[in-house]
Amino acid sequence: MESSELSDYQLGETEGHFVCQGVEEHRAVMLHLMQQTEWQIDIFSRYFDPRIFGTEEFTDAIEQLALTNRRCQIRILLQEPRIIVSRGHLVIERGKQLNSFFHFRQTDEQHRQLPYSFCIVDKIAYVYQAHADALKSEVSFCDGPHAIHLTEKFEELWYAGETSPWLRNFII
Numbered sequence: 001m002e003s004s005e006l007s008d009y010q011l012g013e014t015e016g017h018f019v020c021q022g023v024e025e026h027r028a029v030m031l032h033l034m035q036q037t038e039w040q041i042d043i044f045s046r047y048f049d050p051r052i053f054g055t056e057e058f059t060d061a062i063e064q065l066a067l068t069n070r071r072c073q074i075r076i077l078l079q080e081p082r083i084i085v086s087r088g089h090l091v092i093e094r095g096k097q098l099n100s101f102f103h104f105r106q107t108d109e110q111h112r113q114l115p116y117s118f119c120i121v122d123k124i125a126y127v128y129q130a131h132a133d134a135l136k137s138e139v140s141f142c143d144g145p146h147a148i149h150l151t152e153k154f155e156e157l158w159y160a161g162e163t164s165p166w167l168r169n170f171i172i
Contacts (some may be wrong), residue, residue: 011036012124014141020127021136026052029139033121034061039072041065042154045117046079046132050089059090066101074102077158079114079132081106081166092167104167108160120150 006028008014020029030052034041041062043053052058065072074095078084081104085092095102107114117132126147129137140146 006032009141012142017138017140019136020139023051023135026135027055029127031058031061033125034058037065037121039069040122041074042120042151043076044154044157048078048084048089054090059094062091063094066098072101075158076104077107077161079107079112081164085166105158105161106164107157108162111157111160118150120147120154123147123151126150
């Protein structure tokens, strides 16, 4: 998808679905979504791909949400936090600094091998990868019923998950 086409997509308004492929398209879609988010982001991911989620632009957009909306909620549920943290990740580092808005957990052992990943924005939009290791996703900027279904799945995984020593914020 061309960036000029993507600019026509408005969170909560533009109906329909499209397929997003490759790092560049994923990066553009996720940034466009984050720049329009008003109050909630839920991300379930195996590796929280830093090529997509770890860019300065994405990190700035998600930080801007936290700083402009005091009631926002940013929840990130990871399957492999040790790998992610050991490589370094801008969102995790920034999230530790803004820990009243960012909440991190890891999946429990039972759900650690789930093949999919997804992001839900404001319970209305989503990006869903059926196979987390393949950069091909279904995207919708306005599909409340499916976004709510994914939110329910996220809630189930979130509450079954656990805190991770890799995601703690140590204050000295």
